[in-house]
Structures are given as structure tokens and as C-alpha cells.
Amino acid sequence: xxxxxxxxxGIMYMLAVIVMFSVLVAxxxxxxxxxxxxxxxxxxxxxxxxxxxxxxxLIYEGIVLIGICMDTMLHFAWAMxxxxxxxxxxxxxxxxxxxxIVEAWxxxxxxxxxxxxxxxxxxxxxxxxxxxxxxxxxLQNRLKESAGEGHREVLDKDDN
Numbered sequence: 691x692x693x694x695x696x697x698x699x700g701i702m703y704m705l706a707v708i709v710m711f712s713v714l715v716a717x718x719x720x721x722x723x724x725x726x727x728x729x730x731x732x733x734x735x736x737x738x739x740x741x742x743x744x745x746x747x748l749i750y751e752g753i754v755l756i757g758i759c760m761d762t763m764l765h766f767a768w769a770m771x772x773x774x775x776x777x778x779x780x781x782x783x784x785x786x787x788x789x790x791i792v793e794a795w796x797x798x799x800x801x802x803x804x805x806x807x808x809x810x811x812x813x814x815x816x817x818x819x820x821x822x823x824x825x826x827x828x829l830q831n832r833l834k835e836s837a838g839e840g841h842r843e844v845l846d847k848d849d850n
Contacts, residue, residue: 698777702765706758706779709786713750716793717743720800727800750789757782 721743728735761779798809 699762699765701777702761702779703758705777706754706761706782709757709779709782710751710754713754713786713789713793714747716790717747717750720793720796723797723800753785753789754782757785 721739724739725735728739758779758781760781764780801809
């Protein structure tokens with residue numbers, strides 16, 4: 691029973707570290723876009739921006755660590771009552787996605803009007819690609835193609 695409770699925790703923590711790194715990268719991108727915007731406006735580069743970014747890193751990474759703690763508790767509870775443990779740090783991933791969205795929003799706000807228009811256009815293209823009906827029709831077409839290929843293989847085997 692003891693081995694079952696700890697099963698998969700290494701994988702879960704590796705995924706959580708990837709989430710933490712992803713949030714750190716998003717904060718870095720936001721910092722660099724803010725630095726560039728300040729440079730373009732001719733603003734002074736002060737330690738205040740760096741200090742705010744350091745505080746943001748502590749807060750955001752703390753939120754992800756809280757998510758990892760929640761995932762650890764959920765993992766133990768799941769392992770105690772189910773036959774197998776899950777390996778995905780759900781809370782950490784959720785918090786990481788939310789924090790990366792916040793950082794992307796911040797980068798967009800710092801962008802110039804022309805760049806924001808380009809970002810909005812790119813988001814619209816992505817949204818149209820991810821549209822449920824479009825995805826379903828693509829999947830259906832692919833399934834039809836796969837089914838057709840499978841029938842050809844059967845026919846080829848019958849000819850031999």
C-alpha cells in the first residue's frame with residue numbers, strides 16, 4: 691500500500707517544475723516587453739520595475755507551489771481510495787495556465803496599437819482553428835481518410 695501511495699509522484703513533480711518554469715518564462719517576457727516599451731517612450735530605467743518583477747516572481751511561484759501542495763494532498767487522497775494514483779498536477783497546471791494568461795494580457799497591454807491589432811488577428815485565427823465545428827469536421831475527415839486507408843489495406847491483402 692505504501693508503494694502505491696508514492697507511485698507517480700516523481701512524474702507529477704517533474705510536470706509541476708515545467709509549470710513553474712513556464713510561469714517564470716512568461717514573467718520574463720512581460721518584464722522584457724515592459725522594459726522595451728519604457729525604452730521606446732524614453733522613460734528612465736529604475737530599479738522599481740525590477741523590484742516589481744521580483745515581487746511578482748515570488749507571488750506567482752508561491753501560487754504555483756501552493757497548487758503543488760494541493761496536488762500532493764489530492765494525490766495521496768486519490769491513492770488511498772482508488773486502485774491507482776494519477777500523475778498530473780492539476781491544481782499547479784490550472785494556476786500556471788491562469789498566471790500565463792495574465793502575463794500574456796499584460797504583454798498585450800504594453801504593446802503598441804499596431805502590435806495589439808496583429809495579436810488580435812492572430813488570436814482570431816487561432817480561435818477559428820480551435821472552433822469546435824472546425825475541429826470536429828477535421829477529425830471526421832481524418833477518420834474517413836483513415837477508414838478508407840484501412841479498407842485499401844484489407845483489399846490489398848485479399849488480392850494476394
